[in-house]
Amino acid sequence: GEDVEQSLFLSVREGDSSVINCTYTDSSSTYLYWYKQEPGAGLQLLTYIFSNMDMKQDQRLTVLLNKKDKHLSLRIADTQTGDSAIYFCAEKGSNNNDMRFGAGTRLTVKP
Amino acid sequence: EPEVTQTPSHQVTQMGQEVILRCVPISNHLYFYWYRQILGQKVEFLVSFYNNEISEKSEIFDDQFSVERPDGSNFTLKIRSTKLEDSAMYFCASSGDGNQPQHFGDGTRLSIL
Numbered sequence: 001g002e003d004v005e006q007s008l009f010l011s012v013r014e015g016d017s018s019v020i021n022c023t024y025t026d027s028s029s030t031y032l033y034w035y036k037q038e039p040g041a042g043l044q045l046l047t048y049i050f051s052n053m054d055m056k057q058d059q060r061l062t063v064l065l066n067k068k069d070k071h072l073s074l075r076i077a078d079t080q081t082g083d084s085a086i087y088f089c090a091e092k093g094s095n096n097n098d099m100r101f102g103a104g105t106r107l108t109v110k111p
Numbered sequence: 112e113p114e115v116t117q118t119p120s121h122q123v124t125q126m127g128q129e130v131i132l133r134c135v136p137i138s139n140h141l142y143f144y145w146y147r148q149i150l151g152q153k154v155e156f157l158v159s160f161y162n163n164e165i166s167e168k169s170e171i172f173d174d175q176f177s178v179e180r181p182d183g184s185n186f187t188l189k190i191r192s193t194k195l196e197d198s199a200m201y202f203c204a205s206s207g208d209g210n211q212p213q214h215f216g217d218g219t220r221l222s223i224l
Contacts, residue, residue: 033212042117042202042217043154088154097142097167097209098156 002026006089006102013110018076020105022089025070030094032065034074037086037104046074046087076107084109113137117203117216124193125224132188132219134203143186144204144213145178147171154202160186161209190221198223 004024012018024032030051035043049056049063049072056063062075072091076083086104116135124130136143145157158168160178177189186205190197200220204213 031210031212035215040217042115043204043215045212045214048212090154094210097144097159097161098169099146099213100156101154103153 002100004089004091004100004102006087006105008103009106009108011108011110012079014079014081016079018074018079018083018107018109020074020076020087020089020107022072022074022102023070024072024089024091024100026091026093026100027070028093028095029070029091031092032063032072033090033092033099034061034063035088035090035101037088039085043088079107079109081109081111083107115203115205115214115216117201117219119219120217121220121222123222123224126195127192130190130193130221132190132201132203132221134186134188134216135184136186136203136205137214138184140205140207140214142166142206142209142213143178143180144206145188146202146204146215147199148202148218149196149199157188166209193221193223195223197221 033048034046060077064073088104089102090099092099118133143160148154158172159166175191200218202218204215206213
């Protein structure tokens with residue numbers, strides 16, 4: 001079946017950039033999303049990109065999409081301790097309502 | 112900013128009992144969803160709901176599950192006879208249309224004893 005894969009852990013120092021990577025298999029994916037989950041909280045939509053785009057920037061966040069390789073990344077510039085959380089990549093096709101999630105990448109930011 | 116709200120935050124139920132999880136989607140949204148996340152596993156799609164009927168459901172959403180929009184604001188998930196393996200975090204989400212981003216609630220942690 002279709003799948004979304006992410007590395008499970010990433011550790012960076014405060015002030016550095018973080019890059020979280022995601023790969024997906026569904027070639028009909030239309031929308032790709034990044035959600036953030038802090039401890040005990042729900043899934044907060046961070047940003048999303050439509051499949052006909054290759055880059056989207058929103059303040060400290062940059063999303064890069066390589067549709068040919070089915071690779072999505074989230075770059076967080078000037079990472080802060082408040083960015084420590086689990087980051088989920090998710091994709092959705094144009095003909096269905098459900099989203100498929102990766103397992104989440106736990107980002108730890110060290111002071 | 113409008114948000115999806117879910118109650119209760121934690122539900123403890125005896126195996127075999129019925130449980131109803133409640134959600135209030137964002138008020139002008141038309142599409143509603145339930146997902147679950149078993150501890151240590153991925154977030155999994157359960158069901159989507161539009162125009163007062165189920166538009167899509169996964170294999171997980173068997174006859175023990177049902178959804179309802181009993182009034183203009185609530186969206187509920189009922190599990191008829193809970194099993195131990197139903198223990199999970201259940202997330203409700205809503206979107207303005209089927210292609211807009213889905214906004215999630217904080218989830219209900221369901222523990223089956």
